[in-house]
Amino acid sequence: MRLARLWYTGKKQTGVIAMLLDSVPRVRLLSGETPLEPALRLGSELGLPLLIKRDDVMSLGMGGNKVRSLEFWLGEAMSQGCDTVLVGGLPQSNLCRLTAAACARLGLDCLVVHNAPEPGAREIPQGNALLNRLMGVRTLYCGAVDEYERARQLRIQAEVLRAQGHRPYIIGDPVTGALGYVAAAFELCSQAERMGAPLRHVFISASAGPTETGLLFGLCLTGGITVHLVSVEYPEDEFYRAAQPIFSALCERLGITPAVQPQNAARFYGGWLGGGYAVPTPGALEAVRLLARTEGVFIETVYNAKVLCALSDMARGGRLPAGETVCFYHTGGAPALFGQAAQFFDGPAL
Numbered sequence: 001m002r003l004a005r006l007w008y009t010g011k012k013q014t015g016v017i018a019m020l021l022d023s024v025p026r027v028r029l030l031s032g033e034t035p036l037e038p039a040l041r042l043g044s045e046l047g048l049p050l051l052i053k054r055d056d057v058m059s060l061g062m063g064g065n066k067v068r069s070l071e072f073w074l075g076e077a078m079s080q081g082c083d084t085v086l087v088g089g090l091p092q093s094n095l096c097r098l099t100a101a102a103c104a105r106l107g108l109d110c111l112v113v114h115n116a117p118e119p120g121a122r123e124i125p126q127g128n129a130l131l132n133r134l135m136g137v138r139t140l141y142c143g144a145v146d147e148y149e150r151a152r153q154l155r156i157q158a159e160v161l162r163a164q165g166h167r168p169y170i171i172g173d174p175v176t177g178a179l180g181y182v183a184a185a186f187e188l189c190s191q192a193e194r195m196g197a198p199l200r201h202v203f204i205s206a207s208a209g210p211t212e213t214g215l216l217f218g219l220c221l222t223g224g225i226t227v228h229l230v231s232v233e234y235p236e237d238e239f240y241r242a243a244q245p246i247f248s249a250l251c252e253r254l255g256i257t258p259a260v261q262p263q264n265a266a267r268f269y270g271g272w273l274g275g276g277y278a279v280p281t282p283g284a285l286e287a288v289r290l291l292a293r294t295e296g297v298f299i300e301t302v303y304n305a306k307v308l309c310a311l312s313d314m315a316r317g318g319r320l321p322a323g324e325t326v327c328f329y330h331t332g333g334a335p336a337l338f339g340q341a342a343q344f345f346d347g348p349a350l
């Protein structure tokens with residue numbers, strides 16, 4: 001196994017990541033790099049050089065981080081000759097919406113399983129649920145069960161499809177999904193270098209998923225950047241219990257082990273989680289308004305708002321090294337904001 005720290009050296013490095021991912025099946029769903037933009041007004045309000053990595057800006061299905069993972073999930077599905085893609089999540093899941101969109105583009109059948117009660121016939125869908133309905137994706141509701149029961153329901157549906165002669169593929173293997181964010185890490189470094197921005201810090205949400213682990217793996221390889229993981233779901237020990245096996249499997253799959261340990265490249269913050277996953281905090285709601293007011297950019301309250309809240313609290317409290325360039329990694333999900341209006345305004349919707 002190669003033990004490596006691939007100091008980022010421009011064009012040559014893009015070649016290295018291309019080589020590492022060369023043998024992995026992938027379908028192209030992105031039309032190129034997503035923008036890396038200076039956030040001058042927000043940066044000046046917070047007193048730091050600030051960039052935003054815009055993974056909310058993609059041509060497919062209103063974009064978001066899951067598109068990068070879907071390039072590899074659906075690459076795997078197609079290389080196995082699968083004809084039906086299964087995915088599970090809550091009705092406001094960005095993953096379900098983007099899987100349905102990618103399947104629409106690729107001409108694959110898609111089955112979405114929501115762990116929620118079936119909505120009433122007169123209930124008007126909002127946010128991602130609306131987009132799913134407009135795509136006409138086949139949807140099953142398995143009641144308000146937890147994610148383990150939902151996963152079991154997905155496996156049952158896959159068996160049913162197999163018995164009917166279909167070749168189902170269940171979305172969600174975290175290692176395959178993380179490959180998209182290994183590639184994203186190199187994309188980010190390459191863009192920062194071309195902009196002449198000495199990027200030193202990246203802030204991103206931490207749940208238990210492929211996104212932050214893939215990014216962390218990629219940034220451990222390139223070196224020199226601290227990854228600030230802001231918890232939106234789990235405490236630190238639980239996060240690393242999920243992330244460590246993904247990280248090790250990436251070493252195995254790509255045949256390369258970063259010289260930097262994930263814990264040495266990352267800092268983890270549990271203090272902005274508030275009441276738990278998807279429970280908004282006053283600071284998160286304020287962060288949504290802050291970004292909208294200064295940059296005209298929108299984030300939702302489950303993931304990105306808590307990250308920006310942490311970033312701005314730390315910047316204002318002088319807890320970030322003066323003058324060092326910081327990137328806020330926008331993972332998308334803005335369509336979910338349209339289902340979150342009641343968090344900002346109580347009273348009847350307009």
Ligand SMILES: *Cc1c(COP(=O)(O)O)cnc(C)c1O
Nearest residue numbers: 094207209210211303331332333
């Ligand atoms: C799913 C999601 C995340 C988290 O990604 P994981 O890979 O599951 O950790 C972050 N932000 C948004 C907008 C998402 O939809």
